[in-house]
Amino acid sequence: MNHLGIEVSVKHSPELDPGFLPLGKFFQAFLKDAKKPLGIAVERAGGEVAVYNTFIHGTPEMAQADRYYVDRLIKTMLWYMGGFKVYICGDEDIFAAMKATYCVGGQRSFDAEFMSNVYEKPFEVVSCDALPAEYSNPQAVGRHLGGCRIGFDAGGSDRKVSAVIDGEPVFSEEVVWHPKTTSDPDYHYDGIVAALKSAAEHMPRVDAVGVSSAGIYIENRTMVASLFLKVPKEDFDAKVKDIYIRAITDTFGDVPYVVANDGDVSALAGAMSLEENNIMGIAMGTSEAVGYVDQNGNITGWLNELAFAPVDANPAAMEDEWSGDIGCGVKYFSQDGVIKLAPAAGINLSPDLSPAEKLKEVQKIMESPNSPAEAIYRSIGVYLGHSLALYHHFYGFKHVLLLGRVMSGKGGDIILDTCKQVLADEYPELSGKIIPTLPDEKARRVGQSVAAASLPELKK
CATH class of the missing domain: 3.30.420.40 (ATPase, nucleotide binding domain)
Structure with a gap:
């Protein structure tokens, strides 16, 4: 297959979608003749930085392929790693093109605005002579089994809750609900509280609560989540960002809690x-x-x-x-x-x-x-x-x-x-x-x- 002057060899194509061109295969083929060094870094919360060093062609005839490659690479890094600031080192033309692409009104305005909302900072693409250093801060999470615990799993069509004593579930319940089509945040709050109370009835006490929920959570706060799609922005900021924190503390007072993305859980x-x-x-x-x-x-x-x-x-x-x-x-x-x-x-x-x-x-x-x-x-x-x-x-x-x-x-x-x-x-x-x-x-x-x-x- 040929795309933007890059010849890509693929043995297995989906029989119902023969035009599928695996992006990883395109990346490999693109890099075969790319010799000009290019560095990209993406900064996210807490000063954490992801760095990717690569190459482009840097020639007029390959300019379109270079732009496509870097656009797909930045997009990949943003959605894998997250970030509100993109650093580009090594090519001013690529920098100018990406700055015009990843901005309000640009081709990737959705991505720029989304990341800005997640990290509560303006999104920007900057040029630099040297990339910032890679830095990450992985956190140990989970595998704590002792005590009387509640696990709540918020799905798009049903919500599940378990009462767990010393690692063994003693009660589980699944309830159909409709969070994605409901604009009233009190509906979501009441549903969460009802599930927590239902599990609590099956244990002598509640020592801790863990929440698994679709969406992006930073410091237990809901930054973006499809579950709350219909909730208006002012209600989201006022009642949804801390919805799990409120539901847990209102119901059980000062108990340890963690809210995590359902994929990570x-x-x-x-x-x-x-x-x-x-x-x-x-x-x-x-x-x-x-x-x-x-x-x-x-x-x-x-x-x-x-x-x-x-x-x-x-x-x-x-x-x-x-x-x-x-x-x-x-x-x-x-x-x-x-x-x-x-x-x-x-x-x-x-x-x-x-x-x-x-x-x-x-x-x-x-x-x-x-x-x-x-x-x-x-x-x-x-x-x-x-x-x-x-x-x-x-x-x-x-x-x-x-x-x-x-x-x-x-x-x-x-x-x-x-x-x-x-x-x-x-x-x-x-x-x-x-x-x-x-x-x-x-x-x-x-x-x-x-x-x-x-x-x-x-x-x-």
């Missing part, structure tokens, strides 16, 4: 069940939720919002409605990915169905022998094999735990088998370095809400 649950570290959890459901526990068992402070990070360099890739960008993970590793591929498999889904109902319909079709739906799952498996190689380049994980509704049933097995085949054939250098797995019974027993319960450390 998935990775923690996987680490606890596998008794391993250096693990990425990828939950394919409403969106692509990702978390990572490093080789020391710590949470890194990275955003891990891979739903909005690019995986496909095909210029005709599908657009994500929210960010306005194309080729991002949400359209490949979620129910959206299944729905996107269904027509190519000859499966027509009623427009009257919700996305979750469309996924269920495909899963039902999947149950028949030689189902046309199998091609959907094989195609997602190809996407995943290529994308795990790209993710690994930045994270260096060993284990990948694949979770979520898309991975359930026979379809999940097909995705896993195809993914392993792509990794073996296309990326032999990663043999034994990436181990994708589905959760076993023990992982299901540990579960998200039990892992969430283990987040806070008890007071000495």
